[in-house]
Amino acid sequence: xxxxxxxxxxxxxxxxxxxxxxxxxxxxxxxxxxxxxxxxxxxxxxxxxxxxxxxxxxxxxxxxxxxxxxxxxxxxxxxxxxxxxxxxxxxxxxxxxxxxxxxxxxxxxxxxxxxxxxxxxxxxxxxxxxxxxxxxxxxxxxxxxxxxxxx
Numbered sequence: 001x002x003x004x005x006x007x008x009x010x011x012x013x014x015x016x017x018x019x020x021x022x023x024x025x026x027x028x029x030x031x032x033x034x035x036x037x038x039x040x041x042x043x044x045x046x047x048x049x050x051x052x053x054x055x056x057x058x059x060x061x062x063x064x065x066x067x068x069x070x071x072x073x074x075x076x077x078x079x080x081x082x083x084x085x086x087x088x089x090x091x092x093x094x095x096x097x098x099x100x101x102x103x104x105x106x107x108x109x110x111x112x113x114x115x116x117x118x119x120x121x122x123x124x125x126x127x128x129x130x131x132x133x134x135x136x137x138x139x140x141x142x143x144x145x146x147x148x149x150x151x
Contacts, residue, residue, distance in 0.1 A: 010127065101124075
């Protein structure tokens with residue numbers, strides 16, 4: 001994720017879902033610092049510098065999935081099956097990447113294995129973290145047959 005959230009309520013929700021996810025899987029948040037003097041940089045320069053930082057966290061064996069508005073959309077049950085299938089494969093790590101306010105550089109798109117969209121709507125990069133973490137938690141409760149999700 002690029003940049004810390006500056007909304008205390010969102011940070012509280014991130015912490016809540018991070019703690020919930022620990023019961024199901026090894027889950028870690030890596031926050032890449034926001035760029036200094038970003039207002040002096042073009043959108044493209046910002047994306048390239050963020051790419052430099054993000055790529056440092058990725059190994060060649062990682063499955064990299066971008067949260068991107070042009071990605072594949074899943075229903076909650078379908079996403080749970082997707083996660084379950086990925087967990088049963090021989091992946092070392094799945095990395096879900098939330099970009100900065102301008103999205104990703106082409107280098108990040110080139111490195112990605114897949115793009116996932118959580119909605120046709122656009123959300124702030126800070127808010128999407130909480131939405132994604134809740135959906136990941138929901139997926140694990142579906143996989144485990146727990147009563148969190150209702151159809």
